[in-house]
Amino acid sequence: MNTTKSVSKRYVFLAAILIVLAGGLVLLPKYQKHEGIEPEELLSKAISPERYISTDILADKLVNQDPSFILIDVREESEYTKYSLPNAINIPLKKLLDEESIPYLNQAQYNVILFSNDNFYADQAWVLCNRLGYKNLKVLKGGINNWYKTIINPPVPTEDMTSLDYELYNTRKAASMFFGVAYPEQFKVDKPIEVKKVAPKKVITVQKKKKKPAEGGC
């Protein structure tokens, strides 16, 4: 009888401990809001300039029809319908975390390039998506405004600039033509430069006549 009493006491003790531990679980939900990656990690990713892509690189990708990325316009729909980059998908910032938008943002197949007029909204979208751990996100540096300034309407280099600037201007100009801008000189039909066909020189191997041994002689 004595033993059973002490045993039951122990059971009570054990049960009490378990109840206390279970009570600890109540405190846990406090951390549930801690969704996504750590703030420190988010910060270190956000301050890296790696997350930006320049307009020149983007133009090059578009011209070469690089299939590895998708463009996402985070501006309002009205602005999107007015003008957007070729083949861009419109996800207004407000709808960024909607269920329909997630398949575009959270995938490993494509690189995602976010853009807006400047990079203000695109940056906000980037921070939120990155906290959720979405990979392969980039922001177009300077957004559409910079796109206009550099690609659509590139500044004409002045004479005191280096040949590199001229080269850059020419590439940008060519790119802008690709995106629909027309230049007056484009229409002046240049006479097709006649390419002189260089006929391959026929190599005639002259067979050297073997000197015949002098026939006869004195």
Add this chain to the structure above:
Amino acid sequence: MKELEKTKRISIAAVITILVVLIAVLSYKKPKHLYANNTKSTLETITNSNFFATLEDLKGENLALIDVRNQFEFEKGHLENAINIYTPEILNDENSKILNNLKATNQTIVLYGSNTNDVTVPFLLLNQLGYSNVKMATIKNSYYQNQLITINDTIEKSIADIKEFIDESIKKASVESKPIPVKVVTPKKVITVQKKKKKPAEGGC
């Protein structure tokens, strides 16, 4: 006897369980920074509420200005009464203390950088960490003759209608490209032909 063995086993198991729990509790490090808002609610705040402060708002009382540029830029020139907290260091212990102090004393924290885009990252981070008293200054800082010039900044303003620009360029190009018959007007050389005066017939029959 059987009962006794059973209790022995139970107590051993209990001791082990408690040990495991203790180890788990001790090894659990409380993260320094915890998000107070999830992404959805943050998105709602940034799309719905006004968290901008213009140049005029900066003169208001009970606000703490924080310069998020680096120390070099800060020392070159900064707004009056501003504290320097460079963005990459915003989660340091020291800076957290400062921010918590400001939060405790109910001051509005206004972040500014060289332009509004500079402040996006620190603002969003602080907002998600639960600093609801943070605003971002929509100002632009630049230097003119080593003097800090601060002006209001506009965000996300479209600078040009690209579609119109393209259409315009096509129109312009097609107008100019119409084969305008370029008349090369060469000044007609006026050659005055001296009329030979008919000589009076010399002699005759």
